[in-house]
Amino acid sequence: MSQLEFEKPILELEGKITELRNMSGDSALHISDEVGKMQSKVSKLLTATYSKLTPAQKVQVARHGDRPHFLDYVNAMVTDFTPLAGDRNFAEDQALLGGLGRFNGQSVVIMGHERGHDTDTRLKHNFGMARPEGYRKAQRLMEMADHFQIPIITLVDTAGAYPGRGAEERGQAQAIAKSIEVCLNVKVPIISVIIGEGGSGGAIAIATADRVYMLEHSIYSVISPEGCASILWRSAANAPDAAAALKLTAQDMKENKLIDGIIAEPIGGAQRHKAETIESVAVQLRAALKELTPWDPDAIKKSRAKKFLAMGRA
Amino acid sequence: MNWLTNFIRPRIRSIVGEQKDVPDNLWQKCEACEGMLFHKELKANLNVCYHCGNHLAIDVKERLAIMFDEGKYERVPTPAVPHDPLKFKDSKKYADRLKASQAKTRELDAIQIARGTIGGQKVVIAAFDFAFMGGSMGTAVGEGIVKAAETAVKDHAALIVIPASGGARMQEGALSLMQMPRSIVAVNMVKEEGLPYIVLLTNPTTGGVSASFAMVGDIHLAEPGAMIGFAGRRVIEETVRETLPKEFQTAEYLLDHGMVDMVVKRADIKETLSRLLDLLMIRTKVGGAKLGNGGKNSNTASASKNGKPSGRGPVALLKKAAPEILKKKAANATSEPNAKPANKIASR
Ligand SMILES: [Zn+2]
Secondary structure (H helix, E strand, O other): OOOOHHHHHHHHHHHHHHHHHHOOOOOHHHHHHHHHHHHHHHHHHHHHHHHOOOHHHHHHHHOOOOOOOHHHHHHHHOEEEEEOOOOOOOOOOOOEEEEEEEEOOEEEEEEEEOOOOOHHHHHHOHHHOOOHHHHHHHHHHHHHHHHOOOOEEEEEEEOOOOOOHHHHHOOHHHHHHHHHHHHHHOOOOEEEEEEEEEEHHHHHOOOOOOEEEEEOOOEEEOOOHHHHHHHHHOOHHHHHHHHHHOOOEHHHHHHOOOOOEEEOOOOOOOOOOHHHHHHHHHHHHHHHHHHHOOOOHHHHHHHHHHHHHOEOEO | OOHHHHHHHHHHHHHHOOOOOOOOOOEEEOOOOOOEEEHHHHHHOOOEOOOOOOEOOOOHHHHHHHHOHHHOOEEEOOOOOOOOOOOOEOOOEHHHHHHHHHHHHOOOOOEEEEEEEEOOEEEEEEEEOOOOHHHOEOHHHHHHHHHHHHHHHHHOOEEEEEOOEOOEOHHHHHHHHOHHHHHHHHHHHHHHOOOOEEEEEOOOEOHHHHOOHHHOOOEEEEOOOOEEOOOOHHHHHHHHOOOOOOOOOEHHHHHHOOOOOEEOOHHHHHHHHHHHHHHHOHHHHHHOOOHHHHHHHHHHOOEOOOOOEOOOOHHHHHHHHOHHHHHHHHHHHHHOOOOHHHHHHHHO
């Protein structure tokens, strides 16, 4: 597990607990007493720390490598998942995965950014940074969902669209723009959850949705705090200031009426409790789907347009 | 006390008017060829270098003047939006940056909307002002695009958007990100009315602007040499660790890669738009906006001689686009078969 700087006191305590547990012998009873005390201290510390994370700390938690990723969610909450590949034009992009499956007994198209969990898978999925092919595959899957009148679920977790030479050559801007347009044009419900990092255009490309939720410690931003700091403060060292100024936390996003709800994470964050986090997301998705089903195809498209048209108006 | 400076000069000034914006240097160097450019000649050449053809930035109002018929257009005011919703502050307050840009440009934000005609066709133009915070798109610019689209729909006019923007306005955080879908909702209103939506990409068009309304036009024009792309050149070079070719992300490069329909010199933009609109705006012509131009498109005729719509051509399409106009025309046609509007329909 990659370590978070601000969790240092907690991690030290957890280390001691492990050490004590490994000790054996006569003092077992005494140790279990001690372990219990330390564990309650850990949970108190976690509660205290996670109830008042700064925006900069949330950025770190949102990017934590041990958080559940797209495939973790799909494996846990979707049955009959059938991944579908390719943009029918140039390539298959493993940074943005998607396919058909059954969620809560209902046919859905589910897609999202996959960041990978170790060196091999991170490289395979390009750290969740999609190329135009990824966004064109997303368009294809959304249009298919529209054709068969199947709801769409998207899980957003990306630092942003990949800034590469080939990506530019093949029209990254157009691929994102078109993906937003397809989101706006489909006549089926789209539900999005920001499960980690909602990085700019690469995120909104699949998050122009009827309902958008954010996990409690996820972030959603127009630019990375580091990028913003290096432009506006002329130093990436000011990233924590930028993180605060950008109002990128789930709480800020809700306050500014840019998302529909926040999904609580277990104390200590999603990275400590994968299964519970996935279950909370599934509960929210079930509720949203229930609310949106059945739908009037024309009305749902109209109401989505209306929702985004209002963003920024007083 | 000097009588001349204190009395005569102010009086002269009040008579001839303050001389504003006269640059200290009456010439500048072209960034591309380093040639010397005299302001008067440069202006006469639409701010295009007369040595090498480099397209320099042009003031929005000058651009509008060279695009609309006879240089005449009407400004459409953009509705006010809440400024500085996040109370953003970096080394400077966003509120202060806004004020400084407003003072400099004498505009409320980085977009200006105008309505008029191009080649006789009704057009609404939304043009970005790069001089205003790098043409960045926040809520006010988003509102401007919405307003321009609504005006185009109301006027039954084509919409032309001219981005010149570094991307989203980060001082408005995710609110500026949301202007990406919002601007696409806006241009969709125009598309759904069957009206042309044309994008004229100018230097630069990058980031959240290129990845939204700017890349979903019916037709994409680009000015020569304009930088157009999603990610910044430096970011890409740092990511892929290679030096990119000089022509990377230029208008010509995008043309080669299939992202724009044509690269058009500034001097040819008006004529090109005029021709495109003439070819595209069949429905509105039938509807009445261009009745005087009736015979021009006779090869697309799809109405019978008495003006009654028939077939699937423009008139059938018009039914969808503007049923009330069609009804009126049909009524004209039946009650007074020789009335002018009916004849115009018949002749098409
Ligand atoms: Zn030159």
